[in-house]
Amino acid sequence: MGNIALIMIIISYLALLFLVAFLAEKNRESKWVNNPYVYTLSLAVYCTAWTYYGSVGIASKSGIRFLAIYLGPVIAMPLWIILMRKIIRISKQQKISSIADFISMRYGNNRLLGALVTITCLIAVIPYIALQLKAVSETFELLIGDNGFYTKGILFDTTFYIALLIAIFVAFFGTRSSDASKRKQGIATAVAVESLLKLVFFLIIGIYVTFYLFDGTSDIYEHAAKTANFKQLASFGGLQEGFNWLFTICLSFFAIFLLPRQFHVAVVENQHETHLKKAIWLFPLYLLLFNVFVIFIAWAGNINFNGPVNADYYSLLLPLQKGHTTFAVMVFIGGFSAVISMIVVSTLALSTMVSNNLVIPYGFVKRMATATPESNSSSVKNLRRIAIFMLIIVAYFFYVKFSKELSLYAIGLISFVVISQLAPSFFLGLFWRRGTAKAAKIGIAVGLLIVLYTLIGPMLANTNAPPGTMHASGLFNLPYLTPESNAFFWSITGNLLCFLVVSVRSKGNYRERNYAEMFVNNSNYENLQENAFVWKGEAYVADIRQLLNRFLGESRTLRALDIFNRRYGISEKEERADARLINFSEKLLTGTLGSASAKMLLASVSKEKPVSLLEVLTILEETKETKATNKLLLEKSKELEQLTALLKSANQALLSQDKLKDEFLDTVAHELKTPITSIKAASEVLQDDDMPKALRKRFLTNIENDTKRLTTLIHNILDLEKLSNKRAELELKRGKLDATIKRAVDGVRPIANLKDIGIKLEYTRSVYAHYDEDRMLQVLTNLLSNALKFTDAGKGAIKIQMSSFGDEVRVAVEDNGKGIPKDEHRYIFQKFYQSKNQNIKKQQGSGFGLAICQKIIEGHAGRIWSDETIKTGARIVFTIPLEK
Structure with a gap:
């Protein structure tokens, strides 16, 4: 494929992403932007070039071992309803914008700890960004048929310009607001679209390889079974691989929480906690779909390529080998989407951490304290933009210098090992009050040193040590473990031991104890409110208002303080600031400057006094x-x-x-x-x-x-x-109900004969029941009189039915007269109600008859109703129990 054509495709795709991001920002309140599906797809930024290409490479050499990096997130998902919900609530309440701010705030807004976490993330993520650039460069070269590697200098390297375009995209959409805790719908939506595209394109190439190049999965399996190392690829590898699986699953479990890009999309970009309910099953489904065809693509590559080709790019090489350039371009665009989404979110998260935890706290706080709001806002945005470009450039040079000889899988695992050093201080800090800032700093530092010495140092030095040495086999030369697993085991062990020992032997200051209580007490999120913040000292509202003006602007500051005063019933004339206002102001500044800088600025306008443990x-x-x-x-x-x-x-x-x-x-x-x-x-x-x-x-x-x-x-x-009023007592006696019915019929027979209306009894046997005979005779006479009243003379017919069902007897009086209008059924048992459907001009009766019948039947613990299903005439049914 031509160089120019591929560049035009890349530029067109980037233009599409700019358009998606722009429309999302323009319609930021739309349900198409704010929904659980966009949230879940943005979580799929986890699937980078490592997933898109590297998984195929490792599957071609190690079989199903590639699944370990996906099992960790799948295992973590059920915990999100509890654990991630807690993290999101804390972060939203405290306006936290990065994982460095989160850990720093947990340990009392410790400035040095925030800087150490930022440095750890830089060490972990910059090689990871370089990995993405490596994937773009190598797949670009494969498509245009150029096998060169950085031979023409920066100005002629397409990868460099692609990196710059990505930096421009992040700088434009990621720094529109100085408040880093605000959601960036444009970037989140663009990432969601990229996640969808990379899944669709990978499934298409999987179907193409499995069902077009081969005759289904069984055909691939039969051909792959004839290769030399197939038995090794189709097994777990015994005990040795079992340990490596375990540690890789642990690494991926930590990564889904701790990677800056994952924290950003899962926490900072979360709009509703309810989105977690959809994500806990939809994200694992996404990972499942992404990995359905990985093993088949890897086997197909092993079958078709015997020479020295990079197995990471089998999904691209297979369609190129067959001359199907369209499928190859689709694979490239899918991989390019995986690369861009990772770089965009990672550089956005890291730029916020660099500005808020490295640059501003250690050089710009004093200058900002006296600058104008416009100047401060501009400074914060520019610092983040510079950080974005610097991160991209450093990652590019890392790619040029070190990435050529390393596989996607190796770089990815190294990044996971480094970022896992945040795990003890992060997870234990959420559930253990004794953890201190000193312990967190020592634990992370010790873990980092072990990783640098056992893993990163040898990688950078390109050490080709003989087997058995520390650099080749890891610290203490443990059998069964790969160098990555060995480095992870010893680093996390040293990190955890240092954290626990130092936490037990040291006591944190009052701020650490205060925030520890607020973070750990997950059953009481009200403790995150201002009234749980511990502070003692002297501060004035005017000074705090002036400080807030310099970062928020006068109008926004006035609105914020008005909300605060209304919430706590504080007079606008109040001069002295209390702990609630200090904490409220700190939160307002945290979103823009980070927790450490916010603490320093407030300390500059207040005289804080130490607080004892007892207080x-x-x-x-x-x-x-x-x-x-x-x-x-x-x-x-x-x-x-x-x-x-x-x-x-x-x-x-x-x-x-x-x-x-x-x-x-x-x-x-x-x-x-x-x-x-x-x-x-x-x-x-x-x-x-x-x-x-x-x-x-x-x-x-x-x-x-x-x-x-x-x-x-x-x-x-x-x-x-x-x-x-139940003052009329019923004399219940055992009697023959059919005999009572006959007495009632005999009573109205003269009237029936006079009108030539027949009365028919439809029952075959006698029924005994407990009832008041006089009252029952009153009910039956009333029902028969009504039937005669509404039935035409000469052609009328009345029938009485009686039957027993279980422990009750049912009696029905039915006629073929004019019936009851549908809209009158619910009224006929009301007092004074008289039907308008009588066969005489003047309505007769008092309207009490059926009302009295209802009370009598209810007094017998029975029911009476009008049958609405009858088509002609009327049918009144009642039931009474057979026994008392």
Whole structure:
């Protein structure tokens, strides 16, 4: 492929990333930018050129040993819900922007410790960046058919210009704000897109090799089985390899937490803790998919290439060998994505650490304390931009000087061994209060010295020592261990022992003890608030406001202090600053300058006094008591809310009952008034002595009917009132329910015969139950009367069904009349309800019948309802228990 064409592809791809980052920054509040999938894909920055190319290389020589660097992260993922959530909460609360700030703050904002952690990260990551540049350079040369290596000088080296373009990208999108703790959606989204592309392209080449160049996985296996070292590649390697697997898994476990780029994407770029729930299963799935075809590509390369070729690039060489340049370019773009994402995030994280933990605390703090806000913001941004370019340039020269003879796998493992030296101070600092800054510094320094002497020194010196010497086999020449595993074992052992021994034998200052309590007490995140911060001294609000103005600007400072005053109910006229304001101000400055510099600046405007251990413990104990009191008050408040809700519900029920009472009285008054008015009118007419006898008799009959109606109404009202208040006792006796049904039918038979309506009994045997016969007769008579009322004369039919189900008997009264409208089913058992579907012009009845029936059946511990499924007529069903 032509040199110019490939360069144009690279420039076009970088332009695409610039566009993605720009659009993400422009729409930073969009759900397409802020979602768990972007977060999870950004975590895949773990998969670098080592994963993309190096895994194939190691698989071709050592079989499945390459899986060890992925098992560590997979094992770590379930712990993220607990461990990473705790780290994220602490970091967001304290505005932490890097792992150096995190460890430094845990041990009392120790400036020297922050610098030591930064140096450790530089030693670990710069060779790793060089590894990425090595991969870009070598794959570029393979594609254009040039096997030269840095023969034309920097100005003619394509890799140098690619590195500069990456530096420009990071400098543009990574330093737009001086507050390093703010999320950079543009970079995070671009990294997520790159992670998706490198996975897709690697899967495509895997499918191409497995199913196009070969006839599936079994075909590759059959061919690979004929190679000389296949048995070695297909085994775990026995006890010796077992130890190396164990240590490599431990290294990768530490790396997923401690690598600056992983800390940045997992902690600083996290928007919601809920994203962790998606990441703990989606990220392992991503790693699984990435490694599905690695072993098959490695076997295919071993089968096709017998000469001296770099096995790391089998995925690129295989399509080139077959003349399929398109697939080769896809592999290159995928590898290029892996390289860019790693370099971008790593240089961004390291530049923040260099500026906040090396440069500003040791040279710029005093100058910044007297500069303007604009000048300080510009200085911080420029320092980070310079750091980004310097890191890229140093990594480039490391690549030119040392990387040619080293494999991707070797450089990657060395970086992992170096970064693992942060593990004791990082992990133990989260769960053990006794850890001190002095112990952390000594432990990291001892571990680094061992790694430098046993691993990095020999690598830089290019020592070709004979077997059995320390440089060739590691410290004390332990069998079974590779040099990397040996260096890791002794360095982490020395680091851990020093940390534990020094922590036990030394006592940290009050700041260390204070932050230790805040970091360790994971069950009480309120301790991270200002009221858990221990500080004693003399400081003035005016001085602190002036200091904040120099870094935040006047408007932002006023807003921040206003929020603080409102939160704690402090007057704006307050002159003296307390511990809460000191801690609040320190957090505001930490995001921009780092924890060590923030501490130094605040110390310059306040007179801090040492705090004894007893005072620290007293303050922390008071904080715990305050929290316990607040918790109790919260519980009481919740109880009061529940009681208030119950009282509100009771008041609503009372109002509802009062409304029902008013409606009841209005209806009763109306129902009583109607017959009384009729009786009064008829009585007045009867006073006429000249009235004919027949007409007089007719009016007397009306009076008699209205009197009966009035009597029935009063009787029903009293009856319903007794049943509702359970003052009407039921006389439950064992009886034949079918006999009671027959009595009810006999009672309404004359009316049925008069209207020519048939009544049919549908049951085959007698049923005995415990019930009040008079009340049951009242229910049945009422139901039959209603059925007769709503059924047409001459063609009507009523049927009564009875059957037993388990421990209850069911009775149904069904007719073929006009039925009950669908919207009236829920009302028919209400008091005073009268159906509008009667077969007579004037509605009859008091509206108490079914309401009384319901109370009687409920008094028998039964149920009554209207069957809404019936298509024609009406069907009322009730049940009562067979026994008491």
